[in-house]
Amino acid sequence: MKQLLLFFSLFISVTLTAQVNQQEVDAFIKDYASKHGVSETEVREIISAAQFQQEIIDKISRPAEGTMTWERYRKIFVTDERANAGIEFWKEHQTTVAKVSRETGVAEEIILGIIGVESYFGRIKGSYQVLDALYTLGFGYPKRGKFFRSELAKYLELSTKENLNPKEIKGSYAGAMGYTQFMPSSYLAYAKSFDEGGNADLVNDPTDAIASVANYLKVHRWKKGEPIATTATFSREVTNLNKQSLRPKNKLSDYTALGIKPGKSIAGNTPATLIILENENDKEHWYGFYNFYVITRYNHSPMYAMAVYQLAELIKSKRDW
Template sequence: MTLLHTVKPDNIRVIVFILFTCFSYSMAHAQVDQTAVDDFIRNVAYQQKKPLKDVEAIVNQASFQSDIIEKMTRPAEKTMTWERYRNIFMKQERIDAGVDFWKANEKVLNEVSTETGVSVEAIIGIIGVETYFGERMGNHLVLDALYTLAFGYPRRSSFFKAELSKFLELCNNEGLDPLAIRGSYAGAMGYGQFMPSSYLAYAKSYDSETGADLMNEVNDGIASVANYLKVHRWNKGGLVAIKATKDQNAEALAKQKVKPSKTVSYYTQKGYESTNTIDPNTLVSLQKMEMEDGTLEYWFTFKNFYVITRYNHSPLYALAVFQLGEAIKKARETK
């Protein structure tokens, strides 16, 4: 007779549960270097002047999520053509949702835009691309995401260790529960999907009476997105992007940097023309966007386009934000 046969059924279930829990915990932590985790915990406790046991109590509850590593190695911005990427966001239902979001938050959007100089459509475009206007903020526990990437993604381990440290600091400062906050697989949170370091640096409370809550307060989300763009030197009233055409005999150009550094006239001499009238001395960049059939779209992009890429470095992202914001603005005006 085995040992389990001598134990009552209810006790067997308890034993099985305990064994399963221990096994799950072991598997969750088997894929990371525990020595590195322990070193991290000690450093955070020292730097943030927290009791070691308090930091341990949080970090040791994190769980390694292998699917996050897979997602990090295949971001949409690097695997899709512009046409496919654009079609994710430029759907009528998202545009309609943006019109509704603008209407519901018009007062705050107008006040924040006036105060910061950042256009409403830029704010709307970012929140629409990032979280479908707050409806899709992510299902991953931020603690798990940052833990997984800090200790299981060597290529950017230093970055995510720093973000995990900032996350713990943020939760302490704002009284947030680190075991409950959900966000993206990369650890971004709230309406604008701020990483912890950006949350600490740029999050802004709309009413200035309490700490910024980007997970629950849409007004704080709006104010924080605008503040991020303002701090990165958004040009009030400035252009973002204008479509360009390529002459049949235009000179082939290597990939251009996103930050504008050449004049419109420079590109005109190379065989690229704007579809709108622009001062030939204006600094622009020329961005090539690939379509599904292999052809290219050409866009003259301005300083504000570059500012959007400070939020996300992908030119595809910046152009999607721009086009979604413009589409929502146009739909709102025609309703």
């Protein structure tokens, strides 16, 4: 019986190893060590701690967002419970949020909306080892292996820069981390320390997360005080309307001339695009303006950007100070 169990254990080990392209692992270690002036032994010691997770492959192959209607998506992210958590987070960090908003021009509620959608204000940061996620996808998911190997390299670089233990950080199944759910490349590019004096800790420090979300939107050219979105109502049937780009390429007046009325009074020369959100039995039509497009630089899904906007508006409506 013991021999049978030993054989079975070895069989599983070999099977899991076979899921990963070992030649690519070795090439990655050599390349990273050479480019960053560290020993191959040091890099290999970290990489050898990673474990292939078939569950991660399964999840990225069938992302839930790809099959969701807007109704279902909205019910997850735009809720009174999440908005109430946002109010508590805002109260606790109101000085930080106000200062960051003032310095970057990004609306306070939008900073909160992103943190709320990304991690439920730090309550849901992910349960997968980031090292496992990037290893699994980098060497066991050929469809996007190049991207995730690049992120793995950035993760090792980030761990050194921010003094993180690469074997301990947890995140999403895709390797996104902390309050902001930044991928390693975004962490390196956009993370900011709120006090400007130390490392940017997006895993444990909400003030750094607040500063980093605002910095991300600022770098992607957030326009202070400009509109984000409003409903669009068709006063007559419009045919032959091509699929609209998330980045506004037309003026609002181009659409209103077709009989598509905005829910708010906004200048006709404002760049706008038409957003169509699919429900089970109908569609919702919205105008998205340039700042809506900026939110989609964080996540390219229009449902994501709309959830951020609507959660932000709900949180703002509950503010009582």
